[in-house]
Amino acid sequence: MKQTITEQFDANAAELLAKHNLMNAVYAVLAIIFVGILLYLVRLDRKVSKIEKQS
Amino acid sequence: MNWKKHWYKWVAALFLLYVVLGGLFLPLKPGITGLSPVKITSGGSQSLKINVYNAPWLKENAFNDKEIGQGNYQIPTKVMLVSKGTKGRFQTTAIKFSGDHGQLLASMNLNMGSSKVSNEYYSVFIELSNGKYLGLPEAIYMERGANDTAGKSNFIAEENTQARDDREIFEMSFPNRMVLNESVRNLFYHVPMWFAMLALLGMACWYAIKYLRFGQMEDDMFADSLVRVGILAGILGCITGATWARVTWQSWWPAADPKLNGVAIGMTMYFAYLLLRSTLTDPYQRARITAVYSVFIFPIFIALILIMPKLSPNSLHPGSGGTVGFNKYDLDSTMRLFFYPAVIGWIALYYWIANLRYRIATLKEKELNA
Numbered sequence: 001m002k003q004t005i006t007e008q009f010d011a012n013a014a015e016l017l018a019k020h021n022l023m024n025a026v027y028a029v030l031a032i033i034f035v036g037i038l039l040y041l042v043r044l045d046r047k048v049s050k051i052e053k054q055s
Numbered sequence: 056m057n058w059k060k061h062w063y064k065w066v067a068a069l070f071l072l073y074v075v076l077g078g079l080f081l082p083l084k085p086g087i088t089g090l091s092p093v094k095i096t097s098g099g100s101q102s103l104k105i106n107v108y109n110a111p112w113l114k115e116n117a118f119n120d121k122e123i124g125q126g127n128y129q130i131p132t133k134v135m136l137v138s139k140g141t142k143g144r145f146q147t148t149a150i151k152f153s154g155d156h157g158q159l160l161a162s163m164n165l166n167m168g169s170s171k172v173s174n175e176y177y178s179v180f181i182e183l184s185n186g187k188y189l190g191l192p193e194a195i196y197m198e199r200g201a202n203d204t205a206g207k208s209n210f211i212a213e214e215n216t217q218a219r220d221d222r223e224i225f226e227m228s229f230p231n232r233m234v235l236n237e238s239v240r241n242l243f244y245h246v247p248m249w250f251a252m253l254a255l256l257g258m259a260c261w262y263a264i265k266y267l268r269f270g271q272m273e274d275d276m277f278a279d280s281l282v283r284v285g286i287l288a289g290i291l292g293c294i295t296g297a298t299w300a301r302v303t304w305q306s307w308w309p310a311a312d313p314k315l316n317g318v319a320i321g322m323t324m325y326f327a328y329l330l331l332r333s334t335l336t337d338p339y340q341r342a343r344i345t346a347v348y349s350v351f352i353f354p355i356f357i358a359l360i361l362i363m364p365k366l367s368p369n370s371l372h373p374g375s376g377g378t379v380g381f382n383k384y385d386l387d388s389t390m391r392l393f394f395y396p397a398v399i400g401w402i403a404l405y406y407w408i409a410n411l412r413y414r415i416a417t418l419k420e421k422e423l424n425a
Contacts, residue, residue, distance in 0.1 A: 025302045026240045029241050029295040032295050033244060040284075040287050051415070
């Protein structure tokens, strides 16, 4: 059976929408925030260590 | 434990725990995520494939619901193509669905015949066994077939007001929107980054004014900590926004969006603040100059990220240009239950970090002076 281009597109779009529920984007965003804040805390930690060494 | 002193830390911890858990685990409402074909020519019997996300007829939803039509287990009874211009609808003759996936096959007779039906977009509605509807507005385009000009019509020329007025009853679940789908949850993680940034930079502006008024070095140092942590929130807002934009707007940085350009300029101004502060060595001069600078750039920053996008005709962000914002018609009530605590929680967390940074800076200052 030969599919027309629009039919193929529709089928692909339906498949794509079914597969990509975008939950990964939520995990990625949460991970980025977590890592970002963690890196900042590591930097603060180093500052504290420096002050501790000086005193 | 001094509750008065530590209250915002508890707010940060408890609110964010609630927001992260609830935001991740609460299910999305069922919704139509796709259909095929999206363009049809009338005439004869045709079948329509509809994908439904979190479909209420899936077997896992039937858990504990012994009878069909009870609890979460609902089966589709009818599919309608509802016309907007010519009031009326086409209806299914038969429906096929399976309990294993959310796909539905609707067969319908689509003869326009002699009735006056124009070529236009039709909204798709699925009627469920509890009388509720799943709908997707203007989802399918139908035009009159070449041979479909006379004879019997399947068009029901009456409006199904029930489907049109299917007001959402409050349910503890997130709305399911085309394009956004599950990523709607990012509202609790990406958007509060900007709220937190604005709150911290606003507070920094306040402390800068306080420094200029009273000349206390503590105010200057606290303002500096607030700006730095505010910039951290802004950078995280940019990266998370880019990630979200990649999957929904199909671009890491849609450059035509005035909100993004405004933020790029605004962030640069605050990077310039860091540069300015690092070049000045005399602490009093540094405090005065950066305080004045910070008081000046905050209103410009507000103008760039809040006012300019609002005036611009083409922003993708909600609440700017032609797109809608968080008023009572736009933000779902379940979303509100998590969004407001998220904003408060993230602001409290960043304020906490800024406070830590300030205390470390004071310690350092004491070491230098000792």
